[in-house]
Amino acid sequence: GAGVSQSPRYKVAKRGQDVALRCDPISGHVSLFWYQQALGQGPEFLTYFQNEAQLDKSGLPSDRFFAERPEGSVSTLKIQRTQQEDSAVYLCASSLGVLVANEKLFFGSGTQLSVL
Amino acid sequence: AQKVTQAQTEISVVEKEDVTLDCVYETRDTTYYLFWYKQPPSGELVFLIRRNSFDEQNEISGRYSWNFQKSTSSFNFTITASQVVDSAVYFCAFARSNDYKLSFGAGTTVTVRA
Numbered sequence: 001g002a003g004v005s006q007s008p009r010y011k012v013a014k015r016g017q018d019v020a021l022r023c024d025p026i027s028g029h030v031s032l033f034w035y036q037q038a039l040g041q042g043p044e045f046l047t048y049f050q051n052e053a054q055l056d057k058s059g060l061p062s063d064r065f066f067a068e069r070p071e072g073s074v075s076t077l078k079i080q081r082t083q084q085e086d087s088a089v090y091l092c093a094s095s096l097g098v099l100v101a102n103e104k105l106f107f108g109s110g111t112q113l114s115v116l
Numbered sequence: 117a118q119k120v121t122q123a124q125t126e127i128s129v130v131e132k133e134d135v136t137l138d139c140v141y142e143t144r145d146t147t148y149y150l151f152w153y154k155q156p157p158s159g160e161l162v163f164l165i166r167r168n169s170f171d172e173q174n175e176i177s178g179r180y181s182w183n184f185q186k187s188t189s190s191f192n193f194t195i196t197a198s199q200v201v202d203s204a205v206y207f208c209a210f211a212r213s214n215d216y217k218l219s220f221g222a223g224t225t226v227t228v229r230a
Contacts, residue, residue, distance in 0.1 A: 048216055091161070100215060107162075
């Protein structure tokens with residue numbers, strides 16, 4: 001596709017359930033980012049991949065959050081034992097190069113996760 | 117640490133009015149980048165502009181204009197003659213010069229009424 005695709009668009013999970021969120025970046029994009037956006041707030045950085053290498057996971061809130069990008073294209077964000085505070089929109093973004101100063105980020109529409 | 121503040125939570129205007137969105141940032145870096153992104157109801161953030169700290173020239177793109185003032189650490193955004201399609205959440209963001217992360221403000225929701 002022409003843009004960044006995320007699925008599912010909406011996910012409702014019961015507390016304690018595991019969830020997996022998928023991101024298909026723009027083909028050929030080296031950099032891939034996950035951001036978390038709480039209601040009424042700006043996106044907060046979670047993690048960064050350069051090709052298949054996860055170079056920064058400093059924003060992941062806890063060890064229940066895990067992300068991977070095994071072949072340097074599609075990425076999955078997994079949340080184990082979901083809690084109510086995990087409810088948010090999870091945004092994926094990709095860029096052709098590395099430094100955000102030189103690159104335009106392309107964002108997906110996000111996955112809205114609601115934990116009941 | 118870097119911080120981006122968008123003091124205006126919501127702005128409501130009537131079509132054709134001008135609207136200015138404020139953005140103030142804090143940093144000790146001398147080289148950095150500032151951005152504006154638009155988030156329409158569909159959810160994806162759309163890049164509007166990138167400006168580096170050494171370029172204080174104001175920029176105009178159609179109905180959009182940006183005023184960067186390093187002396188007051190501000191990077192304000194004006195929509196001239198607003199239209200209903202401008203209704204969205206607008207985010208100001210900051211990046212260090214050699215970084216890949218964006219730090220976003222909390223956003224300003226703009227509603228343009230017909």
